[in-house]
Amino acid sequence: MVFRVYNDCHHSATVTALDDFSKANMASLHASDSDHVLWCGDFNRHHPLWDEDCNSHLFTAGAIREAEGFCPVISDHDMVMAFAERRPHSGVHGHKKLD
Numbered sequence: 001m002v003f004r005v006y007n008d009c010h011h012s013a014t015v016t017a018l019d020d021f022s023k024a025n026m027a028s029l030h031a032s033d034s035d036h037v038l039w040c041g042d043f044n045r046h047h048p049l050w051d052e053d054c055n056s057h058l059f060t061a062g063a064i065r066e067a068e069g070f071c072p073v074i075s076d077h078d079m080v081m082a083f084a085e086r087r088p089h090s091g092v093h094g095h096k097k098l099d
Contacts (some may be wrong), residue, residue: 001029001035001036001037001038002037002038002040003018003037003038003039003040003041004040004041005018005039005040005041005042005043006041006042007041007042007043007044007045008044009044012066012069012070015043015070015073018039019073019076019077022037022077023076037077038082039079040082043070045063045066045067045070046058046059046063046064046067047059047063047064047067047068050081
């Protein structure tokens with residue numbers, strides 16, 4: 001299952017809804033050991049753990065707090081980052097970082 005996500009930078013409603021949906025449908029999303037779920041898109045959550053150092057201007061207290069609120073969701077669903085830590089990936093307009 002692939003979920004394409006756009007999380008508004010002013011709230012976390014999309015992530016909350018996806019978290020709730022995933023928990024409520026865990027059995028069908030992971031019916032067998034070979035089933036995987038991919039959350040991809042723009043989460044608008046900047047944090048030094050996954051952003052590049054050159055983007056430190058994005059690490060405001062509020063941004064860090066919002067990103068750290070996303071960390072339990074990452075842990076609850078046993079997520080792993082598909083891209084190497086802090087490495088830019090190719091976006092529509094050239095290189096874009098994973099956030």
